[in-house]
Amino acid sequence: MSAYLPAGVPLPAPDPWEAPFWDFCNNKELRFQACAKCGAVRHPPAPTCPQCLSGAQDWIAASDDAELFTYTIIHHANHPALKAVVPYNAAVVVFPALGHVRLVTNIVGDAALRIGMPLTLVWESPAPGRWLPRFAPRTVGGAR
Amino acid sequence: MNPNTPCIVGIGQTEYTRWGGATRSEFELAGAAIMAAAADAGVAVRDIDALTSFGDDRNEPALVQAALGIEELRFNGMVWGGGGGGSCGAVDLAAAAVEAGRARYAVAFRSLAQGQTGRFGLYDPNWRHASFIHPFGLLAAPQLLALSVRRYMHEFGVTPEHLGAFAVACRAHAQRNPAAVMRGKPLDMATYLASRMIADPLRLNDCCLETDGACAVLVTTLERARDLDVEPIAILASIHGGSRGWSTGPLGSHNQPLADYASTGAWTLARDLYAKAGVAPGDLDVAQIYDNFTGLALMSMEAFGLCGRGEGGALAASGAIAWPHGALPVNTHGGCLSEAYIHGLNHVNEGVRQLRGASTCQVEDAELCLVVGGPGPSPTSALILGRV
Ligand SMILES: [Zn+2]
Numbered sequence: 001m002s003a004y005l006p007a008g009v010p011l012p013a014p015d016p017w018e019a020p021f022w023d024f025c026n027n028k029e030l031r032f033q034a035c036a037k038c039g040a041v042r043h044p045p046a047p048t049c050p051q052c053l054s055g056a057q058d059w060i061a062a063s064d065d066a067e068l069f070t071y072t073i074i075h076h077a078n079h080p081a082l083k084a085v086v087p088y089n090a091a092v093v094v095f096p097a098l099g100h101v102r103l104v105t106n107i108v109g110d111a112a113l114r115i116g117m118p119l120t121l122v123w124e125s126p127a128p129g130r131w132l133p134r135f136a137p138r139t140v141g142g143a144r
Numbered sequence: 145m146n147p148n149t150p151c152i153v154g155i156g157q158t159e160y161t162r163w164g165g166a167t168r169s170e171f172e173l174a175g176a177a178i179m180a181a182a183a184d185a186g187v188a189v190r191d192i193d194a195l196t197s198f199g200d201d202r203n204e205p206a207l208v209q210a211a212l213g214i215e216e217l218r219f220n221g222m223v224w225g226g227g228g229g230g231s232c233g234a235v236d237l238a239a240a241a242v243e244a245g246r247a248r249y250a251v252a253f254r255s256l257a258q259g260q261t262g263r264f265g266l267y268d269p270n271w272r273h274a275s276f277i278h279p280f281g282l283l284a285a286p287q288l289l290a291l292s293v294r295r296y297m298h299e300f301g302v303t304p305e306h307l308g309a310f311a312v313a314c315r316a317h318a319q320r321n322p323a324a325v326m327r328g329k330p331l332d333m334a335t336y337l338a339s340r341m342i343a344d345p346l347r348l349n350d351c352c353l354e355t356d357g358a359c360a361v362l363v364t365t366l367e368r369a370r371d372l373d374v375e376p377i378a379i380l381a382s383i384h385g386g387s388r389g390w391s392t393g394p395l396g397s398h399n400q401p402l403a404d405y406a407s408t409g410a411w412t413l414a415r416d417l418y419a420k421a422g423v424a425p426g427d428l429d430v431a432q433i434y435d436n437f438t439g440l441a442l443m444s445m446e447a448f449g450l451c452g453r454g455e456g457g458a459l460a461a462s463g464a465i466a467w468p469h470g471a472l473p474v475n476t477h478g479g480c481l482s483e484a485y486i487h488g489l490n491h492v493n494e495g496v497r498q499l500r501g502a503s504t505c506q507v508e509d510a511e512l513c514l515v516v517g518g519p520g521p522s523p524t525s526a527l528i529l530g531r532v
Contacts, residue, residue, distance in 0.1 A: 005279075005280070005281050009278070009279060009281060010267070010269065010274070010278040010279060010283070011279055012275035012276075012278075012279055013269070013274065013275055014275045015275075018275055018276075022275065042399075043399055044273055044276050044391075044396075044397050044399065050388075050389070069295065069405075070291045070292070070294045070295035070298070070405075071291065071294060072287060072290035072291050072294055072343045072344055072345070072346075073341070073343070073344040074281060074282075074287050074290075074342075074343045074344075075340065075341040075342060075343065075344065076286075076340075076341075076342040076343065077281075078265055078266055078267055078283050078284045078287075079267045079281075079283050082281055082283075087341075087344075088281055090280050090281050090282045090287065090291070091291075092291055092295075092398050094402075100402045101399065102398050102399050103276075104276055104277050104280055104282065104291075104398055105280055106280050106281065115294075115295070115298050126279065132279055132280075
């Protein structure tokens with residue numbers, strides 16, 4: 001099955017303090033940075049906790065309550081790799097159980113998008129050994 | 145008024161063209177705008193002693209001072225951030241320099257020739273938080289900010305016609321402005337609604353221009369201004385900064401405080417700005433609001449108290465922001481949408497023209513003008529200008 005966006009779209013090229021997030025992703029684990037001292041979850045990653053200034057870190061698994069916070073349908077591509085796939089969506093997903101930490105992503109498939117719709121995590125590989133977290137509509141209370 | 149009050153005594157600008165249209169280099173445009181501001185003020189270029197800028201301007205003082213024969217540079221500074229958030233911030237730095245006695249004639253400038261140095265609409269691998277947006281096909285400002293605008297429309301019932309009302313008002317103002325790139329290209333609501341989608345809900349006509357040009361503003365104290373043959377325009381308050389947790393906001397991190405996601409987050413900045421100036425939003429005669437995208441400009445009007453939260457669209461659609469009949473005309477030069485994209489320093493120039501009585505969409509007896517810099521990432525900035 002082909003990925004939602006084609007090869008050639010820029011891959012993550014993280015700063016050092018962001019790298020663990022992507023290392024987990026490449027292992028198909030979606031984990032957010034949390035403070036090992038006070039527990040506050042933060043994203044994007046940063047060297048210190050803005051609540052208590054501790055540098056001690058945990059990486060906690062994403063909760064399974066993802067929902068669509070906002071989205072756009074992109075009609076004008078500004079990168080050659082994307083010219084052939086317009087229109088495509090990009091979205092922000094929120095995790096209420098994690099203090100509304102938000103993640104930028106895409107919603108795979110062709111379902112109509114609606115703010116608030118429940119979502120479930122899917123993994124797509126844009127290149128060998130690389131994995132990106134994307135989301136698909138989730139049927140509440142049952143299997144898809 | 146305190147004799148130490150910082151005042152704008154000169155404004156300068158070059159010709160504005162669509163991107164790639166400049167016949168001079170970006171560096172030459174910078175110098176031309178600065179010389180024009182000095183000539184406007186009646187100050188010798190060599191006596192300029194402070195230079196400030198923003199938006200990663202490439203024309204650093206090492207080049208500008210030498211090229212313009214500036215005798216002594218006593219202060220210089222750049223507001224961090226690659227966008228228009230620092231437009232009023234650069235003026236704030238210039239004001240701080242003269243107010244503190246660190247410089248006599250401080251110039252804030254911005255030269256931006258996208259035809260020579262790269263269009264903002266193109267992919268930039270050095271974008272902050274790039275890893276968290278680029279792999280998902282978000283590679284340009286309209287795509288990223290469309291996410292904010294969608295949420296804003298969802299939360300507050302803002303419609304495409306609301307966004308369009310802002311674009312149409314700016315375009316109408318530009319029809320009277322000989323410097324405006326979109327002069328001669330009027331826009332009505334039907335044309336707006338029919339314009340192609342760039343990043344839904346943002347259409348082509350929701351997006352600012354890509355242009356070449358430069359602007360400069362010369363600041364000195366009221367006391368020194370009295371010796372010049374020009375009406376000084378007081379900087380009653382200037383501010384640049386950001387509030388907690390905002391970070392790169394809709395242009396990158398997307399984890400600004402949840403309740404403020406569909407806003408510019410400038411509530412605290414606005415509160416402090418009005419307090420310093422000792423005026424209220426209802427006292428304003430005219431406003432120049434940074435308009436990279438219509439939806440963001442609506443949110444900016446809300447943050448700076450021109451209307452309540454979520455009411456920016458209704459305000460625009462009511463005609464209140466349209467010259468000449470609106471209660472508070474906004475972007476009387478045409479803004480970034482229809483005059484030029486000089487990263488919002490052109491909005492400062494228009495604010496000064498309004499208070500001098502020299503705008504092409506002149507608000508009668510304008511005494512107070514709000515100018516707001518680029519919204520979204522921290523820092524952003526704003527000014528309140530007043531007649532002395
Ligand atoms: Zn902590």
